[in-house]
Amino acid sequence: MPQRIPAAAGDPQDAIETPALVVDLDAFEANLDAMAAAVAAAGLRLRPHAKSHKCPAIAHAQIARGAVGICCQKTDEALAFVAAGVRDVLLTNEVVDPRKLARLAAGAREARIGLLFDDATAARTASAAAAAAGATLDAYVEIDVGAGRCGVLPQRAGELAAILAALPGLRFAGLHCYHGGAQHLRTPAGREAAIAGARERVLAARREVERAGLEVAIVTGAGTGTWPLELASGVWNELQPGSYAFMDADYGRNEPAERDLRFRHSLFAIASVMSVPAPERAVCDAGLKAFSFDSGLPLVHGREGLNYAKASDEHGVLAVAPGAKPLAPGDRVWLVPGHCDPTVNLYDWIVGVRGGRVECVWPVSARGALG
């Protein structure tokens, strides 16, 4: 059962039923425009990560601004975007289940679909699925550029690229080089050092692939925390930031470098106060099921002396500082999620607002697409 649609176009924003996930369209579009302009000015490809928004309307807005396509993280997520008309999807993950590979291969008859490999067995399974579907999958070697998650070390890149290039149904497309561990390093110097190290690994991997007689057409990676570094590196030619469209509290804690673009918080959950048991404490209707808390508590937006102090399943306790404007039941609070990606995944609808009114309600079509 999908969630109740919390508002309709034309409603005043104060009529949105809470909790609801809301995008400030002015801030959101400014973020999209700024990233598109910066990546275009550098002559690089932008392929925003759709795991942050899971929303075809947003993917189409990014593509309309020049993005070559999107990234996804899961099979069913990718297919939700293909079903919504997105024609170029890179699944930035390994897939080993033959049933999922068969679904991806079927999708590849309608859209360009790529995925990652760090293992020859998975490549052979994917090749068989693509051949059976009469389709071609773009195949990238994932390089572990420092995050210590998936991926091969640079010295194995040539060998695996040669396997991908030789398998029917696969087209060796390039290297996936994403440093997840660098995105939330707080200082510019920390991020610079991490991406400098990643760059060395990319160069080493590229040498190995070229030594195997193959061209590296695409080096893809980067996130909202580090993309200016990959952009300036001379090595990456496709960038994958996702959170920049929304920003969140955790990315807001990164200290920007002087030259960095400043993205605006455009994503909020609106909550309503339902209990004010004491002047210093109010309780709102958004808790552990309205936000992901993996990267900290939500931040109260645009209101002084109010902090989101504690969550339980369906309650958020707001601490009201002495002298702050008192809260009453029914009052509404705008909250910036700690981590946008898993928070968006809790909602079926994103309400777009502008000038105090609801302008659109977008389905989060890939919400829950875990498989």
Added chain:
Amino acid sequence: MPQRIPAAAGDPQDAIETPALVVDLDAFEANLDAMAAAVAAAGLRLRPHAKSHKCPAIAHAQIARGAVGICCQKTDEALAFVAAGVRDVLLTNEVVDPRKLARLAAGAREARIGLLFDDATAARTASAAAAAAGATLDAYVEIDVGAGRCGVLPQRAGELAAILAALPGLRFAGLHCYHGGAQHLRTPAGREAAIAGARERVLAARREVERAGLEVAIVTGAGTGTWPLELASGVWNELQPGSYAFMDADYGRNEPAERDLRFRHSLFAIASVMSVPAPERAVCDAGLKAFSFDSGLPLVHGREGLNYAKASDEHGVLAVAPGAKPLAPGDRVWLVPGHCDPTVNLYDWIVGVRGGRVECVWPVSARGALG
């Protein structure tokens, strides 16, 4: 778009597509039976909290074992259970939005529906909604028995009960006395002290209500961490545990008192390994969107030398101890969620397994019912 159904009845359990939420039906039914027997033996009412499972099939299994009905936490959650045929729902929360109150009042024409109050204004709004619908809502005064969340202090209970009793469309039903802060106190002594304090507050509130000339028919509360204490208190006559049906890693960290029932872990998320970049590290397909991490990491079940070490959005990094059985892509891992309630809320389906086979697939009908 709902999640893909991960399995069908009759499938071998190793064919379930991952990530999937799975219930071991033997363990689950043993948990349900044990709680039902203990509460019945004490002559009390059991009203399990359905915020843990959001699943009408489970509610009906609890009611079939003698539960008087269920608890819910949100309006749309309550109405999902009413739509599925549950005829007695207590919404253990304050509701102040007139639209939600109107929906609850409409539901109260089909089912007994109760809710909580800690404020006279909300009571008047609810009264108007009930009167407009030609229905009656059960009205409970919520007492803050120590958790410092919602609720009035005991000295205000009589005054508020009198207001509820006098309002048309409301029926004063009793006191809601739940100590959320006590559930995860790790030692039996800690929990005993907290519930002893709560008991004093309940007695004080009851005196105030009786002084106002009203009878306290129901004193309802308790959770999986403390229910044996409320059961033995002589004060509570209705118990609301929810997590006992599943258990989770966080409740597993409570040190039980000697007399406490031991509930079994019955809820798991099954994940698949999709990458083994190094002997000491494997990466599975269940991360921040497959579990709620508010109460810690999931625990690997039934496999030595393997730990879920780190999560990102769609990856879980498993640490493989030296000497442990190595993992390969495609291997499956059973994981006990850190916190069951918000984890269940990430899934549209619960797969019931017994003897190595899928026996049923239950819709999580109130998944995402935030409003």
